[in-house]
Amino acid sequence: MKTLVVYDSLYGNTAQVAEAIGAAIAGESQVLRIGEAKPSELGSFDLVIVGAPTQGGRATDAMRAFLSRVSALEGAKVAVFDTRLRARWVKVFGYAAGKIAARMKSLGATLVAEPEGFIVEGKKGPLADGELERAAVWAKSL
Ligand SMILES: Cc1cc2nc3c(=O)[nH]c(=O)nc-3n(C[C@H](O)[C@H](O)[C@H](O)COP(=O)(O)O)c2cc1C
Numbered sequence: 001m002k003t004l005v006v007y008d009s010l011y012g013n014t015a016q017v018a019e020a021i022g023a024a025i026a027g028e029s030q031v032l033r034i035g036e037a038k039p040s041e042l043g044s045f046d047l048v049i050v051g052a053p054t055q056g057g058r059a060t061d062a063m064r065a066f067l068s069r070v071s072a073l074e075g076a077k078v079a080v081f082d083t084r085l086r087a088r089w090v091k092v093f094g095y096a097a098g099k100i101a102a103r104m105k106s107l108g109a110t111l112v113a114e115p116e117g118f119i120v121e122g123k124k125g126p127l128a129d130g131e132l133e134r135a136a137v138w139a140k141s142l
Pocket of ligand 1: 008009011013014053055058084085086090093094125
């Protein structure tokens with residue numbers, strides 16, 4: 001199985017989760033920051049995993065710009081994650097993963113798992129204890 005993990009990250013936490021997922025997943029994997037990935041190449045992988053920090057209740061501007069350049073994903077298998085704060089009040093704005101998942105579905109992709117969120121303790125991190133291990137378990141379940 002050939003997997004692409006494509007992510008954005010401002011402070012490095014989402015990057016760490018992306019690397020943990022890439023290392024844990026079965027088969028061949030490539031982990032690319034969005035600036036290194038081409039929107040047109042997503043369709044050539046068996047599984048595409050997209051991850052972004054939640055900012056203002058959605059994915060970063062750069063990730064949204066990247067996804068707006070992906071034109072079709074008919075039949076592609078996709079999983080989505082974000083990083084997010086634990087605080088309850090942010091819940092009302094929503095999170096990046098669900099919104100990215102909706103975009104992927106609208107392009108014809110099949111979601112192979114529910115959108116997942118990994119917790120950071122503050123805006124700049126760090127990741128909460130155990131989140132990298134949970135990311136690895138999540139990756140193996142896909
Ligand atoms: C401008 C800005 C807006 C944010 N808005 C939210 C938010 O709406 N909900 C949330 O859970 N976290 C929010 N956060 C916290 C980010 O989710 C956190 O910075 C991110 O997970 C860290 O990942 P990174 O190190 O990969 O950038 C925000 C952070 C920034 C900088």
